[in-house]
Amino acid sequence: MTSHEPIESAGPVGAEPQATASSPDKSPSVEKPPFDQYAVRAGEPAVGHRRAPEPARRSFGQVLREELWADNNVTVTILAIVLALFCGGILMIIGNAELREQWSYFFYQPGKTLAESWDFVSTAYGDMFKGSVVNPDTANRWYWDMAPWQQVFYPITETLTYAAPLIFTGLAVAVPFRAGLFNIGGQGQAIMGAIGGGTVGLALSTTPWLQVPLGLIAGALLGGLYGYLVGILKARTGAHEVILTIMLNYIAALFLGWYILQEGIKDPNRPDAISKPIAASGYLPKLIPDPLLRANLGIILAVLAAAGVAWLLKRSRFGFELRAVGHNPSAAATAGIGVGTTLALTMALAGALAGLGGTSVALGTAPALTGDMLGQIGFNGILVALLGRVRPWGVVGAGLLFGALQAGGNTMQNFSGVSQELVVVIQALIVLFVAAPALVKTIYRLRRSPAAAAQAMVAKG
Amino acid sequence: MTTSVLDAELAVPTGYWTRARKTGAVMTGLGLLATIVFGLLATGEAARFAYGETVDGKGIDIPGNVGAILFGLIAVAAGVALLVTGRHFGLLVGTALLAFIVSALCWQMSVSPVSHIMPLGSVAAITFTAAIPFIFGSLGGVLCERTGVVNVAIEGQLLTGAFFGSLFGTVTGSFWLGLVAAMVGGALLSAILAVFAIRYLVDQVVVGIVLNVFAGGLTAFFYEQVMRPDTDAYNFPERVPTWPVPGLSEIPVLGPALFNGTIFSYGSLIAVAVVTLTLFRTRWGLRTRAVGEHPAAADTVGIRVLGLRYLNVLIAGAVAGFGGAYFSLQSTTGFSKYMVSGAGFIALAAMIFGRWNPVGALLASLFFGFFGALTSFLIGISSPIPSQFLNMLPYVATIFAVTGLVGRVRAPAADGKPYVKG
Numbered sequence: 094m095t096s097h098e099p100i101e102s103a104g105p106v107g108a109e110p111q112a113t114a115s116s117p118d119k120s121p122s123v124e125k126p127p128f129d130q131y132a133v134r135a136g137e138p139a140v141g142h143r144r145a146p147e148p149a150r151r152s153f154g155q156v157l158r159e160e161l162w163a164d165n166n167v168t169v170t171i172l173a174i175v176l177a178l179f180c181g182g183i184l185m186i187i188g189n190a191e192l193r194e195q196w197s198y199f200f201y202q203p204g205k206t207l208a209e210s211w212d213f214v215s216t217a218y219g220d221m222f223k224g225s226v227v228n229p230d231t232a233n234r235w236y237w238d239m240a241p242w243q244q245v246f247y248p249i250t251e252t253l254t255y256a257a258p259l260i261f262t263g264l265a266v267a268v269p270f271r272a273g274l275f276n277i278g279g280q281g282q283a284i285m286g287a288i289g290g291g292t293v294g295l296a297l298s299t300t301p302w303l304q305v306p307l308g309l310i311a312g313a314l315l316g317g318l319y320g321y322l323v324g325i326l327k328a329r330t331g332a333h334e335v336i337l338t339i340m341l342n343y344i345a346a347l348f349l350g351w352y353i354l355q356e357g358i359k360d361p362n363r364p365d366a367i368s369k370p371i372a373a374s375g376y377l378p379k380l381i382p383d384p385l386l387r388a389n390l391g392i393i394l395a396v397l398a399a400a401g402v403a404w405l406l407k408r409s410r411f412g413f414e415l416r417a418v419g420h421n422p423s424a425a426a427t428a429g430i431g432v433g434t435t436l437a438l439t440m441a442l443a444g445a446l447a448g449l450g451g452t453s454v455a456l457g458t459a460p461a462l463t464g465d466m467l468g469q470i471g472f473n474g475i476l477v478a479l480l481g482r483v484r485p486w487g488v489v490g491a492g493l494l495f496g497a498l499q500a501g502g503n504t505m506q507n508f509s510g511v512s513q514e515l516v517v518v519i520q521a522l523i524v525l526f527v528a529a530p531a532l533v534k535t536i537y538r539l540r541r542s543p544a545a546a547a548q549a550m551v552a553k554g
Numbered sequence: 555m556t557t558s559v560l561d562a563e564l565a566v567p568t569g570y571w572t573r574a575r576k577t578g579a580v581m582t583g584l585g586l587l588a589t590i591v592f593g594l595l596a597t598g599e600a601a602r603f604a605y606g607e608t609v610d611g612k613g614i615d616i617p618g619n620v621g622a623i624l625f626g627l628i629a630v631a632a633g634v635a636l637l638v639t640g641r642h643f644g645l646l647v648g649t650a651l652l653a654f655i656v657s658a659l660c661w662q663m664s665v666s667p668v669s670h671i672m673p674l675g676s677v678a679a680i681t682f683t684a685a686i687p688f689i690f691g692s693l694g695g696v697l698c699e700r701t702g703v704v705n706v707a708i709e710g711q712l713l714t715g716a717f718f719g720s721l722f723g724t725v726t727g728s729f730w731l732g733l734v735a736a737m738v739g740g741a742l743l744s745a746i747l748a749v750f751a752i753r754y755l756v757d758q759v760v761v762g763i764v765l766n767v768f769a770g771g772l773t774a775f776f777y778e779q780v781m782r783p784d785t786d787a788y789n790f791p792e793r794v795p796t797w798p799v800p801g802l803s804e805i806p807v808l809g810p811a812l813f814n815g816t817i818f819s820y821g822s823l824i825a826v827a828v829v830t831l832t833l834f835r836t837r838w839g840l841r842t843r844a845v846g847e848h849p850a851a852a853d854t855v856g857i858r859v860l861g862l863r864y865l866n867v868l869i870a871g872a873v874a875g876f877g878g879a880y881f882s883l884q885s886t887t888g889f890s891k892y893m894v895s896g897a898g899f900i901a902l903a904a905m906i907f908g909r910w911n912p913v914g915a916l917l918a919s920l921f922f923g924f925f926g927a928l929t930s931f932l933i934g935i936s937s938p939i940p941s942q943f944l945n946m947l948p949y950v951a952t953i954f955a956v957t958g959l960v961g962r963v964r965a966p967a968a969d970g971k972p973y974v975k976g
Contacts, residue, residue: 187776190783337953343946469767475764511779515775516771524764528750
């Protein structure tokens with residue numbers, strides 16, 4: 094980010110627009126100095142970073158400081174999170190009966206009102222941190238040998254457990270987004286994946302070395318086929334993928350409801366709608382073999398999947414075609430890329446990723462298949478992808494943040510009595526603010542960053 | 555979507571196998587299936603269609619196998635007519651599908667171990683009641699999308715309406731004020747959609763999806779924090795009263811559905827009429843449609859594009875919010891978490907199925923409501939057809955609609971495209 098040039102500091106650069114316009118640029122989002130300026134700069138050994146376009150009297154630190162408060166990606170994302178947490182704090186105060194009472198005496202005892210509100214909100218967010226990263230009390234007790242080390246790791250492993258399926262479903266939204274498709278169907282594809290993986294998990298009983306890969310393959314395959322259906326319908330008929338995927342989500346949910354009631358799948362010893370339990374050999378192996386810590390292979394697979402997707406998008410031929418179709422389908426078709434095939438394969442890949450997300454829940458944390466086993470992971474995946482700016486590693490980061498919020502939300506509900514539904518609100522607000530950088534910029538009076546132009550439309554579908 | 559629509563219009567079907575003829579062939583096949591399979595499976599037990607709301611009273615009896623074969627043949631006839639003539643598409647497809655359903659019903663009722671009687675009045679009433687939130691939701695969608703703003707946030711608007719209706723209906727002690735609050739609530743959520751879509755140019759589907767999550771989380775949070783601890787004070791609204799129309803509500807079959815309703819059922823029909831008239835017969839309607847189809851041209855002739863879009867999105871939110879109050883003021887007493895549970899998306903489907911037209915949206919909503927009523931009836935007579943598959947039908951139908959297998963639908967040209975003056 095530090096190499097981006099704030100527009101105010103343009104100086105002599107801005108005076109020669111025609112030179113700027115004509116210079117070929119490797120990264121279009123960065124305003125490049127004209128050639129003569131660039132040559133002078135390149136000749137100066139004192140400049141620490143490549144392409145510093147501002148006059149020499151500005152130090153690196155100054156540029157960094159200015160860019161830190163400009164509307165670049167990182168700043169906007171962090172400030173959006175801060176803003177969402179602030180709104181969450183206000184909601185906590187409104188949602189608490191005693192604080193509501195106290196606020197009616199605001200003009201009588203303003204200091205006490207603010208102090209009590211601050212105490213409440215900071216305690217709740219503190220609990221959230223303790224539930225998602227590390228609890229200092231437990232760490233302290235472990236240091237004095239009063240608690241086992243597993244307890245110290247409990248919060249962070251919870252975060253990883255929640256993050257794994259979100260990264261998968263986030264990738265399932267991010268990949269088609271790069272091809273110009275908005276995949277709302279992560280939920281349905283994840284459900285189909287959970288059905289595939291879960292069926293292998295409960296039907297077989299062999300060694301984990303065989304059964305776990307089989308389950309993952311079945312999940313990815315079923316999810317992939319469900320995604321492929323969307324892609325092929327879109328390619329053949331031009332139907333809008335948003336509508337298709339919304340409808341297929343409900344069809345998948347209803348199908349799951351029917352499936353778990355079938356002979357051979359349903360648990361005959363239970364009156365409610367639940368499948369037989371997953372066989373012990375079907376579960377994804379845990380990272381740390383301890384009954385307390387739930388984190389399993391899923392998070393490793395999710396990060397590997399992100400790495401694979403990053404390689405695929407950046408380095409592979411298919412990834413190139415995918416991005417070409419996303420930028421301009423007509424141009425891609427003219428260049429000899431099979432647009433329909435690319436769309437169908439993209440959706441199949443997305444479906445497979447979402448299917449793996451569903452499988453990682455079915456074989457990771459769920460004891461059996463139930464109607465609502467997946468919660469909202471598909472829809473949360475949309476938020477994760479948008480927050481991660483539809484880039485694979487961004488999705489990993491966003492998935493970890495959302496996982497942390499969810500894990501922390503449980504603790505917050507248990508200790509501070511703030512309903513964990515607040516987490517959903519905070520997540521939605523973060524994404525809303527990130528999707529509208531102009532809003533965040535106005536609220537914080539950020540300086541304009543030249544890099545912003547390319548990022549302003551993160552959500553451009 | 556635009557390109558494919560263009561393609562479909564440019565490629566004039568010249569061969570014998572037009573879309574109508576293909577559909578006719580499919581309908582003939584369905585009719586034959588009904589005649590042979592349903593006719594053979596059905597027993598001679600009489601299937602009784604009672605006119606009233608209960609299983610007693612007047613009705614007509616048809617032996618199950620006779621009915622299944624008869625209506626199967628009607629479906630065949632309609633299919634063949636469509637196949638031969640290729641005309642009267644809507645009428646013939648409607649007849650064929652209805653006959654197919656009745657044939658299936660005759661079969662199911664004749665083999666049911668529980669009951670052979672279908673109370674038509676009750677089915678009609680359930681159909682209409684189930685359709686109410688779809689009607690309001692899809693009207694909200696129509697108003698929004700006709701003006702060029704995609705409204706995927708119908709679910710959220712319904713949910714906000716349900717929440718505000720219950721909360722303010724309880725606090726003020728009057729369902730009228732609850733209804734007003736529901737409209738305000740829906741409009742507030744819509745205002746966020748409008749600001750983000752129109753002012754900040756964020757992709758409208760993205761905003762809509764995020765707003766659904768936002769509305770779900772927010773209402774669930776306040777439900778847990780405020781409503782649940784003190785239900786009597788915050789979540790115990792007065793339910794809307796039923797206003798039967800004297801005389802007319804006694805009409806067989808349709809009377810109970812149409813003339814024994816609440817403010818929601820009467821309001822939904824009035825709303826459809828008002829939106830239809832204003833959208834197609836007034837200056838505002840013309841401008842709205844112009845802005846939705848070609849904002850630049852509308853701007854050229856002096857229409858305030860963005861102002862009109864803001865206004866219409868807010869109205870759409872208010873309409874959907876009003877419909878959302880149905881859940882907390884009529885369907886049950888009070889709000890519960892995520893109580894809308896997908897109705898907003900069915901409303902979205904109804905809007906598309908109804909081709910962005912208020913009357914079409916009404917018919918599509920009734921169609922989806924009918925499947926809901928049929929499902930509960932078939933569960934009632936312990937039919938072996940799994941209810942999940944019946945519940946899938948609205949969604950499958952929508953997929954057929956958008957993929958052009960039943961007739962291609964076309965969105966307003968500027969739907970989802972932000973307008974930047976310049």
